[in-house]
Amino acid sequence: MNDQTPGRLPVDATLEMRVLREHVASVYAGNTTAIAAHMGFAIVIGCFGYFYVNPDFRLLIVALITVIVLVDLYAMITPRWTPAVPLSETPYWERKYTRIVTVISTVTAPSSLFLVSIQEPMLTTLVTVVIMGSWTRAVQARWPLKRAMFGYGIPMMSGLIVSLAWYGGALNWFLAGFAFVNLVLTLSEGVKQNKRLTASLILQFENEALAAQLREQIAATERASAEKTHFLAAASHDLRQPMHAIALFGAALGNTLRHRPEVRNVERLMRAVDALGASLDTMLDISRLDAGVVQPMPHALELDELFLPLHNTFSVLAERKRLQLRVRASGLWVRSDPQLLYRMLSNLVDNALKYTRHGGVTVVARRRGEQVWIEVRDTGIGIAPEQADRIFEEFYQVNNPGRDRSRGLGIGLSIVRRLGRLLGHAVELRSRPGRGTRFRLAVPLAEPTDASQDSLPLQELESPVRHFFQVPELGGRVLLIDDEEDIREAMTELMRAYGIEVVAVAGEAEAVEVLMQPDAELNPVALLMCDYRLGEGAEGLQVGLRLRERFRLDAPMLLITGETAPERLQRVREWGVPVLFKPVSAATLMQAIVELMQVEAHAEGA
Template sequence: MSDIVSKHLAVDATLGLRILREHVASVYAGHSTAILAHFGFAAALAIFSYSRLDYPWLMWWLLVLAAVDLYALLAPRWTPATPMSDSPYWARKYARLVTMVSVATAPAPLFLVSTTDLVMTTVFTVVIIGSWTRAVQARWPLKPAMFGYGVPMMTGLIAALVWHGSALNWFLAAFGTVNLVLTFRAGLQENRRLTESLVLRFENEALAARLSEQIAATERASAEKTRFLATASHDLRQPMHAIALFGAALENALDGRPEVKNAERLMRAVDTLGASLNTMLDISRLDAGVVVPDPCALELDALFRPLNHTFSAQADQKNLQLRIRASGLWVHSDPQLLYRMLSNLVDNALKYTQQGGVTVTALARGDLVWIEVRDTGIGIAPAQLERIFEEFYQIGNPGRDRSRGLGIGLSIVQRLSHLLAHPVQVRSRPGRGTCFRLVVPMAKASLDAPADLLLQDLESPVRHRFTIPDLRGPILLIDDESEIREAMTALLQGYSLDVVAVANEAAAVEALMHPDAQAKPFALLLCDYRLADGVDGLDVGQRLRERFQLHAPLLLITGETAPERLQRVRASGVPVLFKPVSAATLLQAMAELAPAGHRRAHRRDK
């Protein structure tokens, strides 16, 4: 076995056996052909020699050789089903078989080489050397078999040539010796190459297997993380949703009184915590494929204006300059998702900038537009450039300062970049600042783009005018948690909306069968997506609408973040709100589902 195998045996005890098994398989693959060819050459040579030399014993030698070849041909042999641990046994067995065949052939030259018949001697020598060289090449994978087959046969030929003498015989003996040495040398080199190639092959297979295991482990860890976040997020959203509803009801009840200031502070804290939960939800929604882009021709300045309005106060608090320069350029993208990318980049730049400022510009480059967000912040070391897009990774924040976010903003930017096909490029110099660049397709100006409505849509509905539905009938609320039923009822009744709150499908059936429901049908079905005992709120709502022929729209509310569940909701086409839901968002969604002409406006600025 070669040195390279010996080196690897210390690392992997099975490697040598695997290599030996491959070598044994290789020689046994051509075993039958080699033995038949050997007997054919021997028979042809004996018949040719018999006609010229008339040696009666040649037929006896041919019969002995036939018996040996027949035994080698019919002897039990290695098969692919043979255990790998038995490979050394079959390697030794094969070496003994071919050595026996060679030994049986070796005596023939002593009688066939002649000093008088030079033609016979030359033909015999050439045939032996030619057939021997080809046969030895087939045994190169196993060195014992190579030497066992080659040495006896060629030794017999060389010895016979030297024994009989004459210049021609000595020349042929020298030629045979050189051929023997060169053939064995080539065989050893080829054996080493074969062994090294097998070592590399098995090492690559082992690396591929370990890589597959690591990938599988990573995927399992990612799936477990997703399930954990989904469960934790849902469990956190439930009480947060109740707090938001109770707080909104309290704030509405205290409107116009001094105590409303405390209620407003409470709601600001709730909004902050809700924003953190929504950020984690965004990751799940993007991974689930729930977010579907709706690209259109978009004037960039219509995005830049709300961007400036959103972050100017944050920049002023840190005494930073925020420059968002008008460009007059149009791009082809989804307004909401592109705004989300830009807002995350600007927010990230402001967090990591202590002096100077942040600049947002757009430059035309052929058919593309470069949107650049530059800052004069701490910069990013080259080794960290790839890691900044990882979830929860933050530079220079080992203490996880909550004021600097969760470390998910850039991860969302990268996901949206893939979703929109807007490549993200980043350049940075530590201590000098960072530049993020979005590469977006250019579009022609369109007169149909609603620039004013775009600004309104991008800003939070909590802080601006929202619509209260003026429903013709009561709302049927289905939620298994009593606190949420009470909070939702208190909130909606505060806006003069009639609510019937139940815990499950059976109670909802009773409410729908009540005489009051016949006289005044329900105008809206409001259902939690995950009910008690794993009951699916979407299925419940659809069954109730079908059973009672309800024309009332269905609105789902959920704290669910599991990708497969979000995909199912999206496929249903039923509108859904994600907990915690603000009062304004809830009322606005209900108003959009209510029949036109049955809405009234409400404004609360905070």
């Protein structure tokens, strides 16, 4: 086999060895059948010659056929190549095969001397045609190995040509010439076919190598994405723990100092905590979307119900930057999830305001067939064409090499794309650098309806307002399980400020001791509150479920966690347990307690 195929780069040794292995496998696949056919053909020709040629040659014919049969038998019983043979031994088997077929062809070549003559022209012609036909078919089977093809083809056909020329005569000379032309053409075609087969195998292996590299790159990308997700989840969890404690202590401190001038410092502290919490929540949103725990609940809704809180939320920021924010009422109805659609719009408006220095931002909706196009336009710095796809990548920002915190984390548009795919709303971008940008959402049109829809409350769309909750009588105490001492103290102090009795423990064993105390029935647990990740690898979800089952607790359970790992979020969702994500503000925590107790009271009343 050639080391180099014309028009291609040199083939490396390993690839060449693999190609040779395929060629050897090809010829050995039909080797036993071919040798058996050759042996049968030799016996038939020998019998024919024994009875129809000069009796003086009979002994030679018998001897020659015996030698041919013995050689064929040796070729059949000798060890053969198998797929288990190491790749490095392939050249040995190629040489062995070439030697065997060369010997077979050489011992068969003299048989032509006894089968052609000048006395029987028709018989000579028939024998010549039969020999050339079988020879051509046998040579074609050995095209994958060029040396074996020549080793088998030349001796046998040379024997026929020499035999015809030896006897002479016009017919024999014609047949000899015909056999010579057949020899040259068949071997020439064999060389071409060998090159084609070799080139085809090289291309196949190169494609397989490219496919393997592509699979490795895809796997590496998936691993990197998973590692990034796990890193963000771990970092987010570690940051959320102290942030959660700071938020709770700050709320308790603010409650204590609410009638003193120092409360302003507490408010500044809580604004900083809220800003950091918003950044962590953004990373949590990515993890939740990747985990598949966000389930859309689409229904018919009036767009103006989203546009009004959208305007209220961002009008203050627009005025602060001296920009115009126009959110035009449309009267149109669409089919979507109100919470998720609002999140898409708020991210787009927030992004537009960040990158607009003069002019303003406009939000409009228009009907186009069976769709409603919602457009967010700005007169900002615009986006270059080469950056149009990259802006949807996580943490990518245009013209922010210094990572100015006022421009966010660069995750907002990534969330928009994920939500668009989740809801089935196409997101289209058009922009001109220096002139502005337009984002368009294509949302299905819906018929107006007067029926109220069960949906997620829109209260989350408004900016949160801190206020003191009137907590109903719980009818018992809260059992808090958290392995962080600071967090136990902060949550205990906060809930006691609201008149809630709290028993805080670090783990399952302590919780069991509390529930086994003699007065446990007199002062029952009204709410079980667990951190998701407890000490020594325990999971708060499983701990809470075991406690409820063991002590037959009817109390609702609330999980509080700093986890953002997709697989853990998915597990929580499957169990249907309410969950709050750290850092939890005092207002959010108390609101969750109020809602849980209202649901419990409603269930008991039913």
